[in-house]
Amino acid sequence: MNPKDINLPGYEIPEELKHVIAITALDRLYNWGRRSSVWPLMFGLACCAIEMIATQAARYDLARFGMEVMRPTPRQADLMIVAGTVTKKMVPAIVRLYNQMPEPKYVLAMGACASSGGPFKEGYNVVAGIDKFLPVDVYVPGCPPTPQALINGLILLQKKIDKESIKQVRWYRKGPDSVAIPIPVLGPDLIDTRRIPDIKAHTLSSTSKTDDQS
Amino acid sequence: MIAPDSTTTIDLVARFPSVVTPDTRPGYSGWIVDPAHLTEVATAIRNEFSYDLLSSVTGVDYYPDKMEVVYHAYRTTGGPALVFKVQIPRHNPVVPSVTPIWKGAELQEREAWDLLGIRFEGHPDLRRIFMWEGFAGHPLRKDWKEPFYEEDVKPFKSRWPEGKHLPAEMRTPLQDNLFFPPGFDPEAFSFQDPDQAAYEALRRQHRPTDEDGIQTDVIIINMGPQHPSTHGVFRAAVMLDGETIIGLKPIVGYLHRNHEKIGERNTFLQNMPYTDRLDYFNSMSNNFGYALAVEKLMGIPVAERAEYIRVIMAELSRIQNHLVWFGMMLNDLGAMYTPALYAFEERELILDIFEATAGSRMMCNYFRFGGVARDVSEDTLRKIHDLVHDRLPRKIDEMDRLLTENEVLVSRLKGIGYLSAEDAIRTSMTGPMLRASGVPYDIRRADPYSIYDRFEFDVACHPEGDMYARYQVRMDEVRESIKIIKQALKQIPQGPIMSVKPSYQIKVPPGEAYGRVEAPKGELGFYIVSNGQPNPWRYHVRAPSLINLTSLEMMCIGEKIADFVAILGAVDIVLGELDR
Numbered sequence: 191m192n193p194k195d196i197n198l199p200g201y202e203i204p205e206e207l208k209h210v211i212a213i214t215a216l217d218r219l220y221n222w223g224r225r226s227s228v229w230p231l232m233f234g235l236a237c238c239a240i241e242m243i244a245t246q247a248a249r250y251d252l253a254r255f256g257m258e259v260m261r262p263t264p265r266q267a268d269l270m271i272v273a274g275t276v277t278k279k280m281v282p283a284i285v286r287l288y289n290q291m292p293e294p295k296y297v298l299a300m301g302a303c304a305s306s307g308g309p310f311k312e313g314y315n316v317v318a319g320i321d322k323f324l325p326v327d328v329y330v331p332g333c334p335p336t337p338q339a340l341i342n343g344l345i346l347l348q349k350k351i352d353k354e355s356i357k358q359v360r361w362y363r364k365g366p367d368s369v370a371i372p373i374p375v376l377g378p379d380l381i382d383t384r385r386i387p388d389i390k391a392h393t394l395s396s397t398s399k400t401d402d403q404s
Numbered sequence: 405m406i407a408p409d410s411t412t413t414i415d416l417v418a419r420f421p422s423v424v425t426p427d428t429r430p431g432y433s434g435w436i437v438d439p440a441h442l443t444e445v446a447t448a449i450r451n452e453f454s455y456d457l458l459s460s461v462t463g464v465d466y467y468p469d470k471m472e473v474v475y476h477a478y479r480t481t482g483g484p485a486l487v488f489k490v491q492i493p494r495h496n497p498v499v500p501s502v503t504p505i506w507k508g509a510e511l512q513e514r515e516a517w518d519l520l521g522i523r524f525e526g527h528p529d530l531r532r533i534f535m536w537e538g539f540a541g542h543p544l545r546k547d548w549k550e551p552f553y554e555e556d557v558k559p560f561k562s563r564w565p566e567g568k569h570l571p572a573e574m575r576t577p578l579q580d581n582l583f584f585p586p587g588f589d590p591e592a593f594s595f596q597d598p599d600q601a602a603y604e605a606l607r608r609q610h611r612p613t614d615e616d617g618i619q620t621d622v623i624i625i626n627m628g629p630q631h632p633s634t635h636g637v638f639r640a641a642v643m644l645d646g647e648t649i650i651g652l653k654p655i656v657g658y659l660h661r662n663h664e665k666i667g668e669r670n671t672f673l674q675n676m677p678y679t680d681r682l683d684y685f686n687s688m689s690n691n692f693g694y695a696l697a698v699e700k701l702m703g704i705p706v707a708e709r710a711e712y713i714r715v716i717m718a719e720l721s722r723i724q725n726h727l728v729w730f731g732m733m734l735n736d737l738g739a740m741y742t743p744a745l746y747a748f749e750e751r752e753l754i755l756d757i758f759e760a761t762a763g764s765r766m767m768c769n770y771f772r773f774g775g776v777a778r779d780v781s782e783d784t785l786r787k788i789h790d791l792v793h794d795r796l797p798r799k800i801d802e803m804d805r806l807l808t809e810n811e812v813l814v815s816r817l818k819g820i821g822y823l824s825a826e827d828a829i830r831t832s833m834t835g836p837m838l839r840a841s842g843v844p845y846d847i848r849r850a851d852p853y854s855i856y857d858r859f860e861f862d863v864a865c866h867p868e869g870d871m872y873a874r875y876q877v878r879m880d881e882v883r884e885s886i887k888i889i890k891q892a893l894k895q896i897p898q899g900p901i902m903s904v905k906p907s908y909q910i911k912v913p914p915g916e917a918y919g920r921v922e923a924p925k926g927e928l929g930f931y932i933v934s935n936g937q938p939n940p941w942r943y944h945v946r947a948p949s950l951i952n953l954t955s956l957e958m959m960c961i962g963e964k965i966a967d968f969v970a971i972l973g974a975v976d977i978v979l980g981e982l983d984r
């Protein structure tokens with residue numbers, strides 16, 4: 191490990207002690223540990239997942255960033271790379287996977303679909319972006335993003351982790367942010383249980399009568 | 405190249421007077437069968453006229469008049485299609501199921517029920533397939549509008565010529581892609597697991613037998629949709645007796661992204677990039693099939709040089725598909741990652757060629773009606789030449805040495821997942837799966853399209869019907885593809901790459917067309933109906949990944965659960981195409 195990464199600037203350490211002593215802040219140590227081994231969930235949804243695999247393979251070699259250990263189970267993963275189109279039928283499973291990930295957990299929306307619905311946004315079974323359900327840390331544009339773009343996104347995530355403070359991260363705070371995200375339900379359409387009052391207000395009002403559907 | 409008219413060879417009217425009439429609408433072909441006699445006619449088509457392979461079944465909503473179900477049947481000995489249709493009223497679309505005759509119709513009929521609301525009487529398990537049970541409406545009906553609906557056809561006026569549009573979220577009542585029927589009360593809604601229906605179907609179809617009077621209990625386990633072996637978001641409910649599989653239902657639709665509904669809004673050319681995203685390993689083959697179908701409708705030729713470029717690209721695509729398949733298959737068998745890394749290394753080289761010609765690694769969007777989008781440079785042709793003459797044969801031999809005789813591989817593959825030739829045909833298997841059951845059916849030979857009739861190549865075929873045969877077929881196919889590319893590189897002429905003037909808005913006369921290619925995963929077909937407008941009226945994709953799953957249960961029954969992963973891997977599914 192490079193002492194520059196861990197030592198807090200501004201503290202003089204005598205030359206002969208430099209290899210045994212470091213002066214640092216807890217945040218810095220904690221962030222360094224996290225950013226250097228982000229384990230992604232082995233989880234692909236669509237076309238973007240293939241580029242994710244290509245990023246991991248020999249030519250682009252994600253191992254250079256300590257991120258090559260893809261975990262098939264969410265319980266061992268730190269990062270969810272949402273690689274592909276999020277459909278209404280799939281989103282309950284995605285939210286459940288996210289809830290099962292231990293903290294700290296990060297979400298990277300890879301590609302146009304995961305960020306906003308992409309080319310399939312108008313589709314009746316498509317969720318226009320995973321950020322409707324999960325807090326996204328990094329968006330990577332592209333359809334699909336090239337491996338270089340994904341790596342750039344991951345580096346951005348590392349920079350974001352560098353700025354975290356143990357006092358402020360959302361999983362150690364009290365309040366709604368740290369609780370699990372309610373799992374949406376499949377009814378006549380996708381029901382986000384947090385929005386039940388909105389849905390009710392709409393369907394039971396008179397305006398909804400004008401939408402006619404077969 | 406336009407295939408010869410299929411209807412000239414046999415005369416259904418002579419065999420079934422007053423039940424069958426020829427389809428005389430301009431631009432259409434085939435026969436219209438009285439729905440009441442469909443079973444009888446279909447049985448004769450299969451048994452008397454030996455159209456043993458039912459390729460595609462789909463519905464068309466001729467709003468507001470009627471619904472139509474369209475069948476394309478082929479002979480596995482080769483030759484063009486026999487197209488027959490039944491017409492039914494829109495308000496009560498009921499058709500006898502042909503699943504008892506061709507089992508391959510099973511999943512396709514479920515699809516037509518799910519998306520168009522056509523009921524198939526006598527179907528063993530008619531449930532929704534892509535959408536969940538309880539979803540409101542049948543989305544491919546022309547009068548069903550999705551929540552983000554803007555206009556019937558593209559380009560939407562708000563984009564062009566006006567150039568200003570509101571984001572869909574700002575136009576819709578719930579600011580989201582949601583529709584709830586009026587009066588729906590989410591609080592009173594009692595959630596039922598939509599998948600119970602699948603479990604019930606399993607329990608209905610498989611009653612565990614208790615030999616020796618010992619009652620054993622069965623368990624149903626779920627594999628997927630998040631599981632490292634399912635190659636995406638595929639899911640299967642597997643019924644187990646101990647470790648032995650006694651029943652299985654694929655549960656799909658987790659990547660159903662409404663390709664066909666969007667395709668019917670798009671203009672003909674706008675669909676080209678969408679086809680890339682079907683089987684995202686092989687955008688070139690997908691482009692190929694779609695271009696063939698539309699060119700058939702338009703009746704235009706393809707520029708000579710472009711024909712060669714198309715073949716070269718499609719075969720390169722097949723090589724990288726099969727290479728990745730070797731890697732993934734070995735992954736599934738537990739040889740974690742080494743073969744996959746080898747495969748991806750070669751794949752990158754082929755993707756480099758795609759990037760140099762089409763501009764994108766995966767989503768090539770390269771074919772145009774009448775040719776291709778860009779010419780291939782001499783430099784790229786030289787690179788391809790080096791690849792197929794030196795690097796690829798060497799690497800494939802290396803893989804062959806590494807894997808083919810490997811003891812673990814042989815013992816995991818030999819004799820497992822058996823599928824007989826009859827069953828393979830009955831369940832409409834195509835591609836390497838069918839050829840590994842000993843049926844030498846390859847569309848490039850059986851019903852040649854483009855310029856495949858100019859090349860020397862063998863149809864890879866192995867009669868054993870087990871997983872090892874599926875492995876060998878693919879190994880052979882890679883070598884044959886290299887052979888084809890070598891010949892194409894020798895013959896490719898100079899000249900234009902488009903036979904017509906490129907244009908964004910093409911004129912397509914009314915009619916129907918079915919274009920199909922031998923994609924790496926099987927027969928990829930596009931059924932397109934045009935009514936003379938700039939957008940297709942019906943746009944249907946016959947997805948080999950989906951239809952090849954019809955026999956999954958057959959192959960798995962009696963095997964151990966650990967082999968399910970490998971059997972599924974051997975089918976080579978890709979979810980973008982399976983779910984569309």
Ligand code: SF4
Pocket residue numbers: 236237238273274275300301302303304308309332333334335681
């Ligand atoms: S962004 Fe593009 S490449 Fe990625 S999943 Fe969506 S359609 Fe596929």
